[in-house]
Each structure stands twice: as structure tokens, then as C-alpha cells.
Amino acid sequence: KQEVTQIPAALSVPEGENLVLNCSFTDSAIYNLQWFRQDPGKGLTSLLLIQSSQREQTSGRLNASLDKSSGRSTLYIAASQPGDSATYLCAVKGGEGAGGTSYGKLTFGQGTILTVHP
Amino acid sequence: ETGVTQTPRHLVMGMTNKKSLKCEQHLGHNAMYWYKQSAKKPLELMFVYSLEERVENNSVPSRFSPECPNSSHLFLHLHTLQPEDSALYLCASSLRISGMGNSPLHFGNGTRLTVT
Numbered sequence: 612k613q614e615v616t617q618i619p620a621a622l623s624v625p626e627g628e629n630l631v632l633n634c635s636f637t638d639s640a641i642y643n644l645q646w647f648r649q650d651p652g653k654g655l656t657s658l659l660l661i662q663s664s665q666r667e668q669t670s671g672r673l674n675a676s677l678d679k680s681s682g683r684s685t686l687y688i689a690a691s692q693p694g695d696s697a698t699y700l701c702a703v704k705g706g707e708g709a710g711g712t713s714y715g716k717l718t719f720g721q722g723t724i725l726t727v728h729p
Numbered sequence: 730e731t732g733v734t735q736t737p738r739h740l741v742m743g744m745t746n747k748k749s750l751k752c753e754q755h756l757g758h759n760a761m762y763w764y765k766q767s768a769k770k771p772l773e774l775m776f777v778y779s780l781e782e783r784v785e786n787n788s789v790p791s792r793f794s795p796e797c798p799n800s801s802h803l804f805l806h807l808h809t810l811q812p813e814d815s816a817l818y819l820c821a822s823s824l825r826i827s828g829m830g831n832s833p834l835h836f837g838n839g840t841r842l843t844v845t
Contacts (some may be wrong), residue, residue: 615771645833654733654819654836655772701770715833716785719772 613638615703617720624691624727632686632723634701639682642704646675646686649698649722658699659686692729698722731754735820735837742810743845750805752820761803762834763795766817778803779826793845810844817841817842 634644641658643662647655657676659668659675661684667676674687684701700722733754742748752761763775777785778797792814794806803820821834 614748652838654735654838654840655821655834657833657835672798702772717774721769721771 613641613703613705613716613718615701615718615720617699617701617723618643619723620721621724622726623699624682624725624728625659626691626693628691628727629687629689630725632688632699632701632705633675634684634686634720636684636703637719638705639679641679644677644684644701644703645676645702646673646684647702647719649700651697655700657725688725693727695727696725700723730844732789733820733822733835733837735818735840737840737842738838739843741843741845744805744812745807746809746810747808749807750818750842752803752805752837754820754822754835754837756835758822758824758835759800759840760823760832761797761800762821762823763803764819764821764836765806768816772819776805777826784808784826793808793830807842810842812844815842815844 616635618633627715641663645660646658648658650657661668661677672689677684700719702717702719738749759780761778764774775789775835776795781797791830792809796804817839819839820837823832823834825832
């Protein structure tokens, strides 16, 4: 059974800092990994999706890396801003046949609550 | 505007009530999902529909009944719920079943359900 763990559970940093959020997963047979952002009382917004054959993806100040063999992904946020404050979730999609399905199953971590203070 | 719209945003219901949650997407997606988000627990997949056909029922109690009349609309019918069913219920959609190619999930803002 796939398990996804995110460390730290919460993080508070001053504005301008570069920071790293960690995600680990127990079954390396994944199809892709996705990072989401969730603001309080809102749904999830997709930030980056990394296919299993890729090592990293970048979007603006965000960079996500994937090391499938070690079961790890990191989300790097450069020059953090108060507007980056949110919960960040990672989710992995199982590979073909995972869970007995041909499309795999999306398994989420519990998230990292990020607070960037001015 | 997320592209995926859920109504109502908030719902309070008693254990004997029957209510329905609605989800609508106009992104041209063919797959739709219901997720449950409880406090301090990871998101849990409940149901998956692909082209209006249910392809996954993730061991969800029968007091939750999904309906997908077309590829743009998804409902979750609720009856005789328990207080522990109180949670944020999130609808999502994707172009294809998630995991096939670059097909990320797009989420709605959720319905905050409280069962009294």
C-alpha cells in the first residue's frame, strides 16, 4: 500500500527566504507526482506535475524535483512571499496495475502548512 | 474561478436528512472524482467516473451515493450520515483518468459538510 509522508508538518519563515518542502513515498512504482497548494477553505490548485521519467519541473519561483528510486520529491520555493502562505500537498499516482487498476490511484500526503511572515 | 464549481459551499444537516452535493465542470474533461478531506488526515479518494461510468468505488459506505448524468456534472447524494462524516468534500476533474499522460487534476473549492 502506497504511503506518502510530508515533512515538516508546518513551517514558518520570514519573507525572502528560500525554502524546501519534502515528500517521500514508499512504493517507487509511480506514474507521476503532483504538488498542490491549498488555501484555507478552498480546493487544491495544481502547481507542478512531474512524470516518472522526469527529474524536475520548474514554474516561476517553484522547482520540484523527483528521485523515484529513493522515493523522494522536494518542492523548492525561492524568495518566499507572504502570499505563498498555504498548505502544500504532494500526491503520487500509482503505476500501471497499482491497486489492481489500469490507471493507478492518487495517494496524498497530509501536507505542509507554510506561513511566510513579513 | 477554478473551472470546477461545487455547490453548496457549506451544508449543515441532521443525521436523518437527505441532501445532495453538486459538481460541475466546463473544462471538457472526461474524468471526475469525489474526494473527502477530514481534519488531520490525507485526502481520501471516494469515487472515480470516466465518461460517466463509475470506475472506482473506494470502499465508501452506501450512505454516500454518487451520480454522474453526463461528463460535466457529478453529484454526491447523502442520507443517514454520521457526525464523523463531517468533512470538506472536494470534486475534481481531469482530461483523462488521472495517471494517463500529463493529465493533472483540477479541483473545486469544496463543500464544507457538518453533520449534527
